[in-house]
Amino acid sequence: MLSLILLSFYMITCLNIISCYAQNIEVQLIDQVSFKGEKYKHFVGVDTQSNFYFTNNQEIIKTDQHQKWSYSSFELGFPSHISLLNPLEILVFYEQANTFVLLDRFLNETNRVSLNNLNTPQSAKFLTNAKNDEVWLVDNYDYKLKFINYINDLRSAVSINLSATVIDLQADFNNAYILMADTLQHFDNYGTLLQEMPLENEVQLLFGNRYLLLVATTGYTCYSSNLQELGSFTIPQNIESDSYFKDEKFYIFENGIIFTYKLKITKK
Numbered sequence: 001m002l003s004l005i006l007l008s009f010y011m012i013t014c015l016n017i018i019s020c021y022a023q024n025i026e027v028q029l030i031d032q033v034s035f036k037g038e039k040y041k042h043f044v045g046v047d048t049q050s051n052f053y054f055t056n057n058q059e060i061i062k063t064d065q066h067q068k069w070s071y072s073s074f075e076l077g078f079p080s081h082i083s084l085l086n087p088l089e090i091l092v093f094y095e096q097a098n099t100f101v102l103l104d105r106f107l108n109e110t111n112r113v114s115l116n117n118l119n120t121p122q123s124a125k126f127l128t129n130a131k132n133d134e135v136w137l138v139d140n141y142d143y144k145l146k147f148i149n150y151i152n153d154l155r156s157a158v159s160i161n162l163s164a165t166v167i168d169l170q171a172d173f174n175n176a177y178i179l180m181a182d183t184l185q186h187f188d189n190y191g192t193l194l195q196e197m198p199l200e201n202e203v204q205l206l207f208g209n210r211y212l213l214l215v216a217t218t219g220y221t222c223y224s225s226n227l228q229e230l231g232s233f234t235i236p237q238n239i240e241s242d243s244y245f246k247d248e249k250f251y252i253f254e255n256g257i258i259f260t261y262k263l264k265i266t267k268k
Contacts, residue, residue, distance in 0.1 A: 024266040025222060025231030027250070029259060033065070036256035043253030045244035052258065055079060060092065062107055071107040085129045085172060089137035093127040100127055100135065113150045122148060126169035131189060136171045138178075145169075145187065146175060157232035169206035175225065178210065179205040184214070186227055197228040208245035211265065215239060218231065220250075222265060230265050 044053035059072040080095040090103040102111040104234040115122040123140040133151035168179040178185045186195040204215035219234040243252040
């Protein structure tokens with residue numbers, strides 16, 4: 001009987017702790033939240049107040065599991081990117097409409113900016129938050145990484161030529177990370193290329209404030225903000241499921257459940 005109890009304890013521990021002993025990362029499953037009763041198609045992320053964000057076709061939904069708020073604009077279409085960097089001013093980019101909107105914490109629209117109507121029109125493939133009243137964007141016309149001040153309608157001095165097709169843009173107020181097929185580039189808000197790293201089979205980038213995750217078919221590799229490799233890990237959920245990364249917490253949405261993992265990261 002004792003041996004069965006010890007075996008059961010060992011199996012539970014193996015399910016909840018996924019350790020990469022040689023690579024300085026431990027991953028522990030710390031929470032599961034079910035949304036099986038909801039018709040959410042995609043998981044967007046979690047804000048600093050532990051509110052969850054989803055999309056269902058053109059609708060954006062915010063929930064604290066007790067209340068819900070929603071936003072949709074049929075004229076703009078389907079959201080291409082939703083930034084939760086500032087939960088009091090959520091940015092939603094609509095690539096097809098070449099427009100982004102800003103939402104308050106109740107998902108009320110507070111501003112709408114059409115890039116077609118700027119004095120210097122832009123056509124954005126990717127767009128997300130920068131500092132103050134600026135946004136980062138990758139332009140479809142000349143394929144540059146830029147800052148655009150949407151209040152003063154001025155193009156900043158930062159305008160960077162990109163050498164290859166961009167797969168993803170992730171940024172905060174001071175840093176931008178450009179994922180290409182075989183390269184990851186890190187720029188600061190002055191347009192300086194700080195680091196560049198060759199890639200092999202990475203297909204997605206998750207930027208979580210202090211850390212980055214590069215997603216490949218084989219698993220996840222964690223890096224510091226200056227692209228120092230910290231370790232790799234795998235989890236039981238499908239790597240193609242919607243996921244979100246913030247500080248040392250990793251969230252993944254599968255079969256109506258959000259699984260939350262805590263990453264214990266030891267820097268080399």
